[in-house]
Structures are given as structure tokens and as C-alpha cells.
Amino acid sequence: MSLPDLPVLSSDCSQCSGLCCVLLPFSRDDGFKVSKPGGTPCANLAADDSCGIHATLRRDGWVGCTRFECFGAGQHVTRVTFAGASWRDQTDLGEMAAVLSVVRGLHEMLLHLRTAADRAAGVVPDGLVEEIVALDHADPVTLLTTDLDELQARVGTVLRDASVAVRGxxxxxxxxxxxxxxxxxxxxxxxxxxxxxxxxxxxxxxxxxxxxxxxxxxxxxxxxxxxxxxxxxxxxxxxxxxxxxxxxxxxxxxxxxxxxx
Incomplete structure (x- = not known):
């Protein structure tokens, strides 16, 4: 099956405005040195939205950061959904955080559907990937009002079918x-x-x-x-x-x- 052009499904922090470092909450229990609420910039975030201790994260106690991957959602939300605007330009960081979560979920679905298409011919139904790619380029309101549970259920069925086809x-x-x-x-x-x-x-x-x-x-x-x-x-x-x-x-x-x- 030939898939349509997909967004980049891996993180490129140079094209993001540090969204995961600001919008997401941190918890000591999840491997972060400190806990912080969502919407609060990490103390290690530099003025250019880069990480000031990126090279020493694990040594400095930020194991949780090294485990995280946004699947390309950070740069997509920055460059596409919000047309290049930074979190610094927003009045509603809660909305931006919710959009980031939705887009990350969409990108993970696309990542797994690509695997399913590669490993189990014919298992991915026509139009499903195109539907998700179109939603990925939608405005924040559309992203936040779409029935993601229903979409995830459909994708989950495809992934189960692909798994059975490969594993027997x-x-x-x-x-x-x-x-x-x-x-x-x-x-x-x-x-x-x-x-x-x-x-x-x-x-x-x-x-x-x-x-x-x-x-x-x-x-x-x-x-x-x-x-x-x-x-x-x-x-x-x-x-x-x-x-x-x-x-x-x-x-x-x-x-x-x-x-x-």
C-alpha cells in the first residue's frame, strides 16, 4: 500500500519553541529532578527555547526528559498549527497543551499505521491515513473537538489485525x-x-x-x-x-x- 506524504514523525527540537519543556507537567515519580505543573517553563529552558543542560540530562537527574519523544508533534504544533507562533505569544497555554497532546497522539497513530502497512499488506483500509493527515493539519478548535476515542478505536482494530497477520x-x-x-x-x-x-x-x-x-x-x-x-x-x-x-x-x-x- 502506498501511503500519502506523512508529517515528520520524530522530534526536531530546533524547529520547536520548547513546548514539552513548558506545556507539559513534570513529576519526580516519572524520573524528573523536580515536579512542575503544566504551563510553567522548566528552569533549564534557555531564552532561545533550547535546553540548557541537554548534554547532561541523565547525569543531572532528568532521566524523564531522555525518555520522552513527541513524535514530531512539537515542531508541527509550532510551525503548522500555530503558524510559527511561540508559547510566549499565547494567552491560553492550556489550549496549546491540549493541542500538543492531540497531535502527538495523531502522529503516534500514523507511525503505527505506517508499520502496519509495511508489515501486513492490505490491512490498512483506504482513506484512514489520509483522514488522520488531514486532521493533523486542522485548526486548534477542530483538533480539540474531534472524537479521538472513536478514531483511536478504529486504528486499534487495524493494528490488532496487522499483529495477527504477522504473528499468526x-x-x-x-x-x-x-x-x-x-x-x-x-x-x-x-x-x-x-x-x-x-x-x-x-x-x-x-x-x-x-x-x-x-x-x-x-x-x-x-x-x-x-x-x-x-x-x-x-x-x-x-x-x-x-x-x-x-x-x-x-x-x-x-x-x-x-x-x-
Whole structure:
């Protein structure tokens, strides 16, 4: 299936006005050094909307920042939705934050639909991607009044169908609590680990061939030497939160985190 031109689905902070650093709330419980409410600029935000400690975020206690990925929503909201206007130009930061959340969700849907189209021919219905791309370019009011639950439900059905088409009758471990488990001897190829809790799980030197990882919590999961190249629906934030090394094999389009050294 040939998809229409998609927006950039990875972050480019140079084209954004620091939206995640201002609009989103931070919590110590989620790996940030301090907690702050949404709409309050981070103390590390520079006058040019860059991060003053970007090179030392983890060392300085801002692990949550290194896990985050907006899927290109930040620069899209800045450059397209608000036509280049900064958060500094807005009187309603709550609205801008809500728009950012919606666009991030749309971009994540597009990212997964692209994977579904690549891996399971014919599973993505005609017009669905075009509908989301058109909504992505809509004005704030349209974005905030669209029935996103209904759209997400339709996309979810497509992703489930794609997963089954690729995996066949692989084991179902959806939403299982596998936190801290040694999974090195488990055959997880073609399994679905959707929504599974894999915090600090040991996956070293395993092969997750055609494994569905949609929404799996991989924070501090040990994927050193793990082959993730053919996994389904793996995202940059999941990889950013995991522990890997130079031997970890990543899918096309996923960047190797800088802290994997």
C-alpha cells in the first residue's frame, strides 16, 4: 500500500519553541529532578527555547526528559498549527497543551499505521491515513473537538489485525506483569507483549522476532545484545527508557539512545 506524504514523525527540537519543556507537567515519580505543573517553563529552558543542560540530562537527574519523544508533534504544533507562533505569544497555554497532546497522539497513530502497512499488506483500509493527515493539519478548535476515542478505536482494530497477520498464533502475554523477570530462556518470538510490564526485565541476547510490543513498559528493561529489528510497534520512547548497548539491533527508523554507551 502506498501511503500519502506523512508529517515528520520524530522530534526536531530546533524547529520547536520548547513546548514539552513548558506545556507539559513534570513529576519526580516519572524520573524528573523536580515536579512542575503544566504551563510553567522548566528552569533549564534557555531564552532561545533550547535546553540548557541537554548534554547532561541523565547525569543531572532528568532521566524523564531522555525518555520522552513527541513524535514530531512539537515542531508541527509550532510551525503548522500555530503558524510559527511561540508559547510566549499565547494567552491560553492550556489550549496549546491540549493541542500538543492531540497531535502527538495523531502522529503516534500514523507511525503505527505506517508499520502496519509495511508489515501486513492490505490491512490498512483506504482513506484512514489520509483522514488522520488531514486532521493533523486542522485548526486548534477542530483538533480539540474531534472524537479521538472513536478514531483511536478504529486504528486499534487495524493494528490488532496487522499483529495477527504477522504473528499468526504466537503466545499472548498481553498486559502480563513481567517486571524484573529473567526472560532469556523464554521464546518470545511472535508473542504479543502489548501493554505488558517489562520494567527491569532481563531480555539480554534474545531475539524478539515479530513480537508485538505496542504499549509495553520497557523502562530499565535490559536489552543488551537483543535483536529488536523485526518487532512490531516499538517506539523511540520505549527504546529510550530501556538499557541497551552497541550489540542491540534496532528497527529502521529508531535511533540508538546516546546514553547506550
Amino acid at each position: 498464533s504466537g503466545p499472548d502475554l498481553s498486559y502480563d506483569d513481567l517486571a524484573g523477570r529473567d526472560l532469556r530462556t523464554r521464546d518470545l518470538g511472535r508473542a504479543t507483549l502489548r501493554g505488558a510490564v517489562l520494567i527491569q526485565a532481563d531480555l539480554r541476547d534474545t531475539s524478539l522476532d515479530d513480537t508485538d510490543l505496542l504499549g509495553a513498559d520497557l523502562r530499565d528493561a535490559d536489552v543488551r545484545g537483543t535483536d529488536l529489528s523485526s518487532t512490531l510497534f516499538l517506539t523511540q520512547p520505549q527504546v529510550n527508557g530501556a538499557r541497551g548497548d552497541a550489540r542491540t539491533v534496532l528497527p529502521d527508523g529508531i535511533d540508538r539512545p546516546g546514553h547506550w554507551t
